[in-house]
Amino acid sequence: MNYNFQFGVVWENFPALLEGAWLTFQLGCFAFAGGALIGLVGAALKTYAPWPIRFLVDCYVVFITNTPALIQIYFLYFGLPEVGVRWSNEACLLIGLTLNAGAYLTLILRAGFLSVRITEIEAGQTLGMSLLQQVRYIIVPHIAKSIYPALANFFIVVLVMGTSVGALIGVDELTGQAINLSSVNYRWLEYFTVVAGMYVVLTFIASIGLALLGRWAFRVKARIF
Amino acid sequence: MAHLAVSDVRASYGALEVLKGISFSIEKGEIAALVGPSGSGKSTVLRALMGLTPITGGEVDIAGETMNYSSAREVRAARDRMAIVFQQYNLFQNMTVMQNLTLAPLKIKNWDKAEVASEARRLLSLVGLADKADAFSDQLSGGQQQRVALARALALKPQILLLDEVTSALDPELVNEVLDAIRKLADEGMTMVIVSHEMAFVREVADKVAFMDAGQIVETGTPAELFDAPKTDRARDFFSKILRH
Ligand SMILES: Nc1ncnc2c1ncn2[C@@H]1O[C@H](COP(=O)(O)OP(=O)(O)OP(=O)(O)O)[C@@H](O)[C@H]1O
Numbered sequence A: 001m002n003y004n005f006q007f008g009v010v011w012e013n014f015p016a017l018l019e020g021a022w023l024t025f026q027l028g029c030f031a032f033a034g035g036a037l038i039g040l041v042g043a044a045l046k047t048y049a050p051w052p053i054r055f056l057v058d059c060y061v062v063f064i065t066n067t068p069a070l071i072q073i074y075f076l077y078f079g080l081p082e083v084g085v086r087w088s089n090e091a092c093l094l095i096g097l098t099l100n101a102g103a104y105l106t107l108i109l110r111a112g113f114l115s116v117r118i119t120e121i122e123a124g125q126t127l128g129m130s131l132l133q134q135v136r137y138i139i140v141p142h143i144a145k146s147i148y149p150a151l152a153n154f155f156i157v158v159l160v161m162g163t164s165v166g167a168l169i170g171v172d173e174l175t176g177q178a179i180n181l182s183s184v185n186y187r188w189l190e191y192f193t194v195v196a197g198m199y200v201v202l203t204f205i206a207s208i209g210l211a212l213l214g215r216w217a218f219r220v221k222a223r224i225f
Numbered sequence B: 001m002a003h004l005a006v007s008d009v010r011a012s013y014g015a016l017e018v019l020k021g022i023s024f025s026i027e028k029g030e031i032a033a034l035v036g037p038s039g040s041g042k043s044t045v046l047r048a049l050m051g052l053t054p055i056t057g058g059e060v061d062i063a064g065e066t067m068n069y070s071s072a073r074e075v076r077a078a079r080d081r082m083a084i085v086f087q088q089y090n091l092f093q094n095m096t097v098m099q100n101l102t103l104a105p106l107k108i109k110n111w112d113k114a115e116v117a118s119e120a121r122r123l124l125s126l127v128g129l130a131d132k133a134d135a136f137s138d139q140l141s142g143g144q145q146q147r148v149a150l151a152r153a154l155a156l157k158p159q160i161l162l163l164d165e166v167t168s169a170l171d172p173e174l175v176n177e178v179l180d181a182i183r184k185l186a187d188e189g190m191t192m193v194i195v196s197h198e199m200a201f202v203r204e205v206a207d208k209v210a211f212m213d214a215g216q217i218v219e220t221g222t223p224a225e226l227f228d229a230p231k232t233d234r235a236r237d238f239f240s241k242i243l244r245h
């Protein structure tokens, strides 16, 4: 154990790592936001649509949640060119991650839809609420509150685990950037030590932001780690 | 003219007819109690009046005006005049006590903000919860939640209050605080229809009692008439069981 740590070269390239972290953050946010949109539609269809449509939603969810994200992204990355469709590496990653998150978020949001208590809705009706007012004052706040912790946790999963798959298809997000740089001068250990720290900081910032948002909006006492 | 007149009201859950022609009427400031065995349709009467269970026949008149339950829009007229308190409180979980009370007056009725707030505080002290305005429902006991539900129903200034077994989900020591709040309303002259199995309470506050069985009103009368000298076999059978212990 007399490895000689030399962080100097890592600090020289720190701006490049920061760029990677920024890309990671953006990918995480966009994939999560897109996934949330898909999840919202998926959960609504799962709850209210006739069975053939519910069946299609089930197929999507089962297919995605039972296969690795990496395989799904490889399908887009290696598979689409075979049929003449060419997307950039970033687009493949983002779309793959979004479709992946969409399936998980369908499940999470569906649980939220189911948790709305019919009795609260009836109370709203007897107070004279219109359908729109029921949605606005009872259904949406209830869903938001009940699934908020699950949403916050899943955002971290997308942010850290999801985006790092990009390294395998040549996207220079944080992990990819670290692999690129360290393969130049073989300071793997130093690079990955620093990058691990950066991931922790990134999730820490995201967690604090989410916890504050949750506490402010829904009184949710979220865990920060 | 009766304040609330229900004549030959029918209601079904799917193919099952649960109310088979219900008729009763109460004057302003009177309290009518619906009693009867489980499943006899007492809750359904109140739900039908509030437009939660569709009415399939008969007529409901409030102060001489016929209510129309045929569309969501028209049901509003009935909901404007009556308020219901459910057995399970059904408070809005994501709101404070104060927000539960003021949401409908502010957002649905567009009443004046300051007046709504002061009326809400008055109602909270009426039910003995002046200090709980900022609590959330999961921070309250069952009896406290039930009294918030009562205050919320009153915040819309209903002419008629419907109470569905408002004490049956409560521990015995919490029952009295809710009954006290209802007694105060009775003293203020609120017209009420109450479903209750607290026979001593019914005897004390109700002006008339209707005994229901299998979706019909079998016998009506004053509490004393029904409890002490029921005329029908079914009522005699029911009260002999429920009053003897
Ligand atoms: N949502 C529903 N779907 C189908 N049937 C129902 C539903 N709600 C009630 N019923 C049936 O309607 C009948 C009357 O029910 P209701 O709740 O009005 O009785 P109740 O007199 O209030 O009884 P309890 O004293 O137990 O509250 C019962 O036979 C019940 O099984």
Ligand SMILES: [Mg+2]
Binding pocket: B042, B043, B044, B164, B165
């Ligand atoms: Mg009932």
